[in-house]
Amino acid sequence: MNQENNIVTRLGLCQRIEQLPQVDIGHYPTPLEPCPRLSEALGGPRIYIKREDCSGVAFGGNKIRQLTFTIGEAIHQNADTIVHGATTQSNHCRQAAAVAAQLGLKCYLRLSRDHKSLVQGNLLLDHLAGADVELVDAPFGPELDLVKYALADKLRSDGLRPYVIAAPQSTALAAVAFSWCIAEIHKQQQEMGIEADLIYAGSAGGTQAGLILGSKALGMKLQPVGVAPIYWEDKIDRIRQAANNAAKLLNLDFQIADDEISNTDAYIGQAYGVLTPECIQALKIVAQMEGIFLDPVYTSKAFAGLIDHIRKGKISSDQTVIFLHTGGTPALFAYNQELTDVPI
Ligand SMILES: Cc1ncc(COP(=O)(O)O)c(C=O)c1O
Incomplete structure (x- = not known):
């Protein structure tokens, strides 16, 4: 694993995170699971899902x-x-x-x-x-x-x-939290003998900021790709500021620049919380190939983005992708009508 570009070691990052006030509430590390049937169904890259939906408290997330x-x-x-x-x-x-x-x-x-x-x-x-x-x-x-x-x-x-x-x-602390998630992935990858190229997440804020901060701090190959669930005009500012505020909280002596932030609005559809045919399809594919439920507002739109990027050839079949399942599944029950309207 290429460690030449790291700014801190994994242990060093974890020690900085441990300095901040925190409560021991979740079940960590969350699993990093291979999804062979999904990879095959999409005819594409090796897909792993990082199960933040299994973070232990109140249906996770x-x-x-x-x-x-x-x-x-x-x-x-x-x-x-x-x-x-x-x-x-x-x-x-x-x-x-x-x-x-x-x-x-x-x-x-x-x-x-x-x-x-x-x-x-x-x-x-x-x-x-x-x-x-x-x-x-x-x-x-x-x-x-x-x-x-x-x-x-x-x-x-x-x-x-x-x-x-x-x-x-709260957004800066989310970025701290997801730099910790990256440290976890770094360890899991070593144990599993894999090195992913990309990590996809449904985010326009602190979660993606933390993924960027963590992978840069540890000098990882892993490139975070954010798929926004909502239109924010100042989205890039928010992500950059969250990452840089978190870097300050962790005493990390570097900054994230705008060109290090990859985040697309292309899968939001009409509005935040309004389903798209593509997100319903993504939700059903993941449920039917792996028995994993995405949520209707964030992860299904993010996964629709991942599917589209695979279909458009932006990701090749020899690459490895981690999909961050950020949870949100209780909302499925508030969307029962919309989710059963579209057959696939
Ligand atoms: C399920 C789920 N995924 C993703 C997100 C996005 O997180 P962030 O605001 O850190 O980008 C949220 C935020 O509410 C969420 O509930």
Whole structure:
């Protein structure tokens, strides 16, 4: 394995990560599984799936790794209450509610009312985990952040010690988390005797930032490719800033530049959370070839991108690709109608 370009060793990266406040909540390392039937069905590269959907808490997902550090920071600051918010089918909020329950913290979720406001999937799990859930009319983004901060002020005046999960700190800590995921992959690759060329992830934020940071820090051949689930005009800025803020938190003396970030908007379709025929097809192929369920909002669109790149010859059959399964599967149950509308 080529280690000539590494900036730190794997042990060195892990030691820097260990310096940050964290809670031990997930089941790590998550498996890195070969998918021979899927590789054959797509007539292409060797495909492995990194199973962040098996990260152990509350149906798993990429946010458990991220919450390891955000909730770690909350506890370090002596918080007793978590305040979070996003869309109604937010995986992040569901995982935050479950982790808060596990650690005996109170959890308040303020969710933007949208086309998936029925009590199903993630929203159902938020309630079951005992979170204080309220649907609000502020759109996801800066306006919803204001709602979260106003609530935190009120809780503080009631004598609680709230910690608000919000960008940019949460995104930087996601990048720390996924540099740790890369260290895990680095070790797994050594043990399995493989060296992947590419890692695909459904991300337009901290997750991809961490993949880029980690693979650069360790001098790996592995090139991260992000497939965005949402249109953000400032997407590249967000990813670069998250990676560089994480580099600072880890005392890594290098920066990520824009031309090191590969991220496509080509598989979003009409909008965030609106299914495309290609994502439904991708979801069914992976389920039917490997018995692995993708989610309707992130991983199925990312996998549709991977399939398209294979079909267009951007990835050759002698290459090795890791697909990062970032979880999100509870949302399947909120999309039952759309998922059964399109036969394949
Ligand atoms: C299942 C799933 N995959 C991917 C992502 C994207 O993560 P990031 O915001 O770090 O890009 C999310 C974020 O909510 C998610 O829930």
